[in-house]
Amino acid sequence: MKNLKFQSIYERVLKVALLSMVTFLLLAPVAFAQTSGTKPKFFICSEGMQRFATIVTTKHDINLCGESGNVASVLAFRSTGQSEITSLPLASNKHPVYSAVASNGTTYKLDTNQKLLTITPKKGKASKEKVVRSD
Known part of the structure; x- marks a missing residue:
């Protein structure tokens, strides 16, 4: 009985870890794309240029x-x-x-x-x- 309970807990932990990893892998590119996709905006030309x-x-x-x-x-x-x-x-x-x-x-x-x-x-x-x- 204890062995069956241990397997059940082990499976739950494994599922949560796998779900967390998949979520991170799916959302990480979206988070990084927001900052790198912006166009640069600065003006360092001399006055009148x-x-x-x-x-x-x-x-x-x-x-x-x-x-x-x-x-x-x-x-x-x-x-x-x-x-x-x-x-x-x-x-x-x-x-x-x-x-x-x-x-x-x-x-x-x-x-x-x-x-x-x-x-x-x-x-x-x-x-x-x-x-x-x-x-």
Whole structure:
């Protein structure tokens, strides 16, 4: 009799655990999709400039900026969560690849098709960041 009671309790615990796990697996993607599906909204272009695109990589917030009615001519970016903004004139603005060179020789290349930002210092190894959101 005790063995039968133990089996019954064991089955109940197993059912509750299985039901909890299935519920978590079904609801978890919905919870994560709500935050990652939002479009980024920030404006870091210089005063008087128009924002043409907003892009978020794994480490940077980026705006492609320019004068109203013209093509993008400036790459404005900041490290995620920071307030210091760097604005660089675009050396190349041929969609879908935009590139800019800083005064220290660092090259920033944004490929909107491959969804990749490549940062190449004058000396050293290039780093690549995935685009995680854009408008």
